[in-house]
Amino acid sequence: MRFYIRKLAALFLTVLLVSVITFLVFQVLPGDPAQIVLGVDADAHQLAELRKTMGLERPAAERYLSWIKDTSTGELGTSLRYQRPVADILQERLPVTISLAILSLGLTLIIGLPLGIYIARRDGKISALFLSVLTQLGVAVPSFWLAFLLILIFSVTFRLFPTYGYVPWHESPLGALKSLFLPALALAIPGIAVVIRYLRNTLLDQSRMDYVRTARSKGLRERSIMYRHMLRNSLIPVLTIVGLLIADTLGGSIVVENVFALPGLGNLLITSIGTRDLPLLQTLVLYIAFIVVCINFIVDMLYKIIDPRIRLKR
Structure with missing residues (x-):
C-alpha cells in the first residue's frame, strides 16, 4: 500500500511540475496573444481591453493559480482562435x-x-x-x-x-x-x-x-x-x-x-x-x-x- 501511495504522490508532483514548466514556457514565447487575435491593425484601446479580458494584465503567479484551479474543476477556458470552449474542442x-x-x-x-x-x-x-x-x-x-x-x-x-x-x-x-x-x-x-x-x-x-x-x-x-x-x-x-x-x-x-x-x-x-x-x-x-x-x-x-x-x- 505504501508503494502505491508513493507512486500516486509522484504522479501528482510530476503533473504539477509539468504544469509549472508549461505555464512558464508559454509566458516567454515571443508575440502578444491579444495582438494575434485582433490583428496588426488593432488600436491600443482594443488591445488593452482584450488583454484585460484574457487576464494578461494580472501577475504571472496569479494567472497560474487561476489556470490550475479552473483546469482541476474542468473549466478549461475558451479557445482564442475557435472562440469555443476548449473542453468541447478536446x-x-x-x-x-x-x-x-x-x-x-x-x-x-x-x-x-x-x-x-x-x-x-x-x-x-x-x-x-x-x-x-x-x-x-x-x-x-x-x-x-x-x-x-x-x-x-x-x-x-x-x-x-x-x-x-x-x-x-x-x-x-x-x-x-x-x-x-x-x-x-x-x-x-x-x-x-x-x-x-x-x-x-x-x-x-x-x-x-x-x-x-x-x-x-x-x-x-x-x-x-x-x-x-x-x-x-x-x-x-x-x-x-x-x-x-x-x-x-x-x-x-x-x-x-x-x-x-x-x-x-x-x-x-x-x-x-x-x-x-x-x-x-x-x-x-x-x-x-x-x-x-x-x-x-x-x-x-x-x-x-x-x-x-x-x-x-x-
Whole structure:
C-alpha cells in the first residue's frame, strides 16, 4: 500500500511540475496573444481591453493559480482562435488521436511480439538475419517519411486506402479503420522494430539461464519452455519499451496527423502553436503530459502482475 501511495504522490508532483514548466514556457514565447487575435491593425484601446479580458494584465503567479484551479474543476477556458470552449474542442479531437494510438499499439504488439519470438528461435538462420536487418531500417527511418512512402504505395499506386481525411467510427467503422490504418502503421513500424530487437535479445539472454537448462534436462518441450517460462521473464523489459512507445506515439502523431490531415490532437497542437492560442495550447500540453505520466504509472503496476517476485520499492 505504501508503494502505491508513493507512486500516486509522484504522479501528482510530476503533473504539477509539468504544469509549472508549461505555464512558464508559454509566458516567454515571443508575440502578444491579444495582438494575434485582433490583428496588426488593432488600436491600443482594443488591445488593452482584450488583454484585460484574457487576464494578461494580472501577475504571472496569479494567472497560474487561476489556470490550475479552473483546469482541476474542468473549466478549461475558451479557445482564442475557435472562440469555443476548449473542453468541447478536446472532446471532438480526442477520439481521433486515441483511436490512432490504440491501433498503432495494437499493430506494434500483434506484429512485433511474434516476429521477436521467431527471430529468437531461429537465431543464426538467414531468415532471422534478414528480419534483423529490416528492424535496423525500421528504427532508423522516421515516421513522417514512412507516412509519405505508405501513401505513395498503398494510396497512390494501389488505391487501397484514402490519401488523407478521417471517417468517424459512428458513420462507418470500416471507413474509420481504412482512414486510420496507414497513419497507425507509419507510427507502428519503428515501434515494431524496437519490440522485435528487445524481445529477441532478452529471449536469447534467457535461453542461457540455468532454469532453461534445467527445464531441458527434465525433458520439457522447447515450445513449453519458450512460452511458459522464457517469454514471461522476457516481458518485463518489453513492457518498459511499450510504455515508452505509447509516449512516442503521442509525440509522433503530431507530425503524422498533419501528413494525413487527421483532425486529432496533434493537428490541433500545431494550429494552436501557430496562433498563440494559450488557453488551448496550455491545456493540450498538460493533457498529453498527464496521459504519459498515467501510462508510466500503469506500467509500474503491471510489473508486479507479470512477475510476482518483484518488490517495487523505490
